[in-house]
Amino acid sequence: MSIGSLGTEPFDVVVVGGGLAGLCATLAAAELGGRVVLLEKMPALGGSTVLSGGFMAFADTPMQREAHVLDSNELLLQDLRAVAGPDADEELLRAYANGQAQLHEWLLSKGVRYAGLEQSSGQSVARSHQTDAREMLEKLTGQIRKYPQAKICTDSRAMALIRTELDGPVASVEVERGGSVERIRCLGGVVLASGGFSRSEALLRLFAPAQAQAVRIGGAGNTGDGLWLAWKLGAGVRDMAQIRGTFGTHPDCTAEQHEILLAFYLGAIIVNLEGRRFVDESQSYKVLGDACLAQPQQRAFQIFDQRVMDKSSPGVPLFDFQPALERGLLVKADSLEELAARCGMDAKVLRACVERYNAGVDAGFDQDYGRDGLCHHAGALCRLDQPPFYAYLSTTALLATYCGLHVDALARVRDVYGEPIEGLYAAGEITGGFHGQTYMTGTSLGKAAFFGRVAGINAFRRSRNGAASLQVGGPASASINVKRESE
Numbered sequence: 009m010s011i012g013s014l015g016t017e018p019f020d021v022v023v024v025g026g027g028l029a030g031l032c033a034t035l036a037a038a039e040l041g042g043r044v045v046l047l048e049k050m051p052a053l054g055g056s057t058v059l060s061g062g063f064m065a066f067a068d069t070p071m072q073r074e075a076h077v078l079d080s081n082e083l084l085l086q087d088l089r090a091v092a093g094p095d096a097d098e099e100l101l102r103a104y105a106n107g108q109a110q111l112h113e114w115l116l117s118k119g120v121r122y123a124g125l126e127q128s129s130g131q132s133v134a135r136s137h138q139t140d141a142r143e144m145l146e147k148l149t150g151q152i153r154k155y156p157q158a159k160i161c162t163d164s165r166a167m168a169l170i171r172t173e174l175d176g177p178v179a180s181v182e183v184e185r186g187g188s189v190e191r192i193r194c195l196g197g198v199v200l201a202s203g204g205f206s207r208s209e210a211l212l213r214l215f216a217p218a219q220a221q222a223v224r225i226g227g228a229g230n231t232g233d234g235l236w237l238a239w240k241l242g243a244g245v246r247d248m249a250q251i252r253g254t255f256g257t258h259p260d261c262t263a264e265q266h267e268i269l270l271a272f273y274l275g276a277i278i279v280n281l282e283g284r285r286f287v288d289e290s291q292s293y294k295v296l297g298d299a300c301l302a303q304p305q306q307r308a309f310q311i312f313d314q315r316v317m318d319k320s321s322p323g324v325p326l327f328d329f330q331p332a333l334e335r336g337l338l339v340k341a342d343s344l345e346e347l348a349a350r351c352g353m354d355a356k357v358l359r360a361c362v363e364r365y366n367a368g369v370d371a372g373f374d375q376d377y378g379r380d381g382l383c384h385h386a387g388a389l390c391r392l393d394q395p396p397f398y399a400y401l402s403t404t405a406l407l408a409t410y411c412g413l414h415v416d417a418l419a420r421v422r423d424v425y426g427e428p429i430e431g432l433y434a435a436g437e438i439t440g441g442f443h444g445q446t447y448m449t450g451t452s453l454g455k456a457a458f459f460g461r462v463a464g465i466n467a468f469r470r471s472r473n474g475a476a477s478l479q480v481g482g483p484a485s486a487s488i489n490v491k492r493e494s495e
C-alpha cells in the first residue's frame with residue numbers, strides 16, 4: 009500500500025506503527041479533519057494485532073446482557089486493579105474502565121463485529137469479546153481510506169524524532185522509505201504506536217532474562233524501535249520488570265502458526281512432565297507462564313477429560329480444542345494409564361495426582377494449591393473422570409511485552425521526571441503502567457484501541473490550538489469530553 013512522496017506540507021499528526029493502536033489513532037485524527045500520515049515499517053500493516061486471538065475486554069455490553077453476564081465499569085476496574093497490583097497506574101485503569109463502552113460503540117460504528125464471549129485470564133465474569141483481528145484491521149483501514157487527507161505508508165520506518173530545540177516540542181520525524189531518508193514535519197504531534205519488543209533479543213536480554221526459554225510469538229517488526237526513539241528524548245518507563253510469557257502454547261508453535269489452548273480455564277489441571285501438579289490453574293496465565301518456566305524442560309501438560317472437551321467452543325481461538333486434536337497436537341486416550349504412557353509419564357503418579365485433585369473437588373477445597381475456581385476465583389471446579397482423557401503439551405510464549413513508555417490518560421509521553429514531552433504521544437503495547445504484575449485477557453487490544461484513539465484526538469487538537477486536550481471521544485461521532493492539559 010505504499011504511497012508516493014510525502015511532500016513538504018506538514019501533517020497535523022504523524023503515527024508510527026500500523027497495528028490496532030496506530031490505526032485507531034489515525035482514524036480518530038482523520039475523523040476530526042486532521043491531515044495525518046501513518047508510517048509502517050513492514051510491507052504490510054498488522055503487527056502483533058493481526059496474529060492475536062482478537063479478544064477485547066469490554067464491560068456491560070449488549071452481548072454480555074444477552075448472555076446474562078452481569079458486568080459493570082466498577083467490576084472491570086476492580087478486576088483490573090486486582091490483576092495489576094499496587095504499582096498499576098490508577099489514572100490509566102480508570103480512564104479505560106470509564107471509556108471502554110464508548111470505544112466499543114465507536115468500533116461497532118466502524119463495522120467491527122464480535123462473534124463470541126469468553127471468560128479468561130484475570131476476569132471474574134465472561135468479558136473477552138472475540139473479533140477477527142484481521143477483519144477489524146481491514147474495517148479500520150477501509151474507514152481511514154474514506155479521508156483523502158489521511159495517508160497510510162508501508163515500508164516506511166521511523167528513524168528519529170526531532171524537536172524544535174532542546175526540550176522543545178517534537179516537530180518532525182525522520183523516516184526511511186525506499187532507501188532514502190526524508191523528514192516529515194508535524195504540527196500537532198507524533199503518536200508512537202510501534203508495539204512492544206517481543207522480537208528483540210537485545211531488549212529481552214536486558215529486561216526479561218527470565219524469559220530466555222519462552223517461545224517468541226509477536227509481530228516481526230516489534231523490535232522496540234519506538235522505545236529507542238522516545239528514550240533518546242528522555243522518556244520514562246513503567247512496568248519493565250513485569251514482562252511475563254503466557255502459558256498454554258504448544259512448544260512446536262511459531263509466530264506464523266501458533267496454537268494456544270486454555271483448557272485449564274474450563275477445568276483442566278496442569279501437570280509437569282512427571283505428572284505432578286505445581287500451581288493453582290485458575291490464576292493469570294502470566295503467573296502460570298512463570299510457573300511453567302520453573303519446571304523441568306520448561307514444559308507441562310494440560311490434562312482434561314471429555315467433560316472439559318465438551319465445553320470447547322468451535323471457531324473460538326484459545327477455547328477450540330478440536331483443531332489441535334486434528335493436527336495431532338492433542339493426545340487422546342481411553343484411560344489415564346494409556347494417556348500417561350503416551351506422554352512418557354509414570355501412570356501411577358498421574359492417576360494419584362488426578363484422584364487427589366478429584367477428592368479436593370468433592371471436598372470443595374484444593375488442599376495443594378488452593379484452587380477455588382476455574383478462572384479468577386469464578387466457576388465451579390469439576391472432577392476429571394469422564395473418559396476419554398486428553399493431554400496438551402504446553403509451554404510459555406512471549407506474546408507481548410506489557411510494559412514501556414510512561415504515559416498519562418491523555419496518551420502524552422512523560423519524561424523520566426514525569427513531565428509531558430510536548431508533541432509526543434504513545435499508545436498500545438509500547439506503553440507501560442496498565443497491566444502491572446499480571447494480565448487480563450483482552451486488555452492489550454483494548455488499551456491499544458482506547459489509547460490509540462485518545463492519542464490521535466489529542467495530537468490533532470494540539471495542532472489546532474496547542475493546549476486543549478481530550479480524554480475520551482464520544483460514541484460514534486466526534487463529540488468529546490474536553491479536558492484541558494492544565495487540569
Ligand SMILES: Cc1cc2nc3c(=O)[nH]c(=O)nc-3n(C[C@H](O)[C@H](O)[C@H](O)COP(=O)(O)OP(=O)(O)OC[C@H]3O[C@@H](n4cnc5c(N)ncnc54)[C@H](O)[C@@H]3O)c2cc1C
Nearest residue numbers: 025027028029049055056057061063166203229436437453
Ligand atoms: C499470538 C498472540 C495472541 C494475542 N492475543 C491477544 C488477545 O486475544 N487479546 C489481547 O488483548 N491481546 C492479544 N495479544 C496482544 C496484542 O495482540 C498486542 O499487544 C496488540 O495487538 C498490540 O497492538 P499495537 O497496535 O500496540 O502494536 P502492533 O499491532 O504490534 O503494531 C505495531 C506496528 O508498529 C510497526 N513498527 C515498529 N517499529 C516501527 C518503526 N520504526 N516505524 C514504523 N513502524 C514500526 C510494527 O511493524 C507493527 O506493525 C496477542 C498477541 C499475540 C502475539
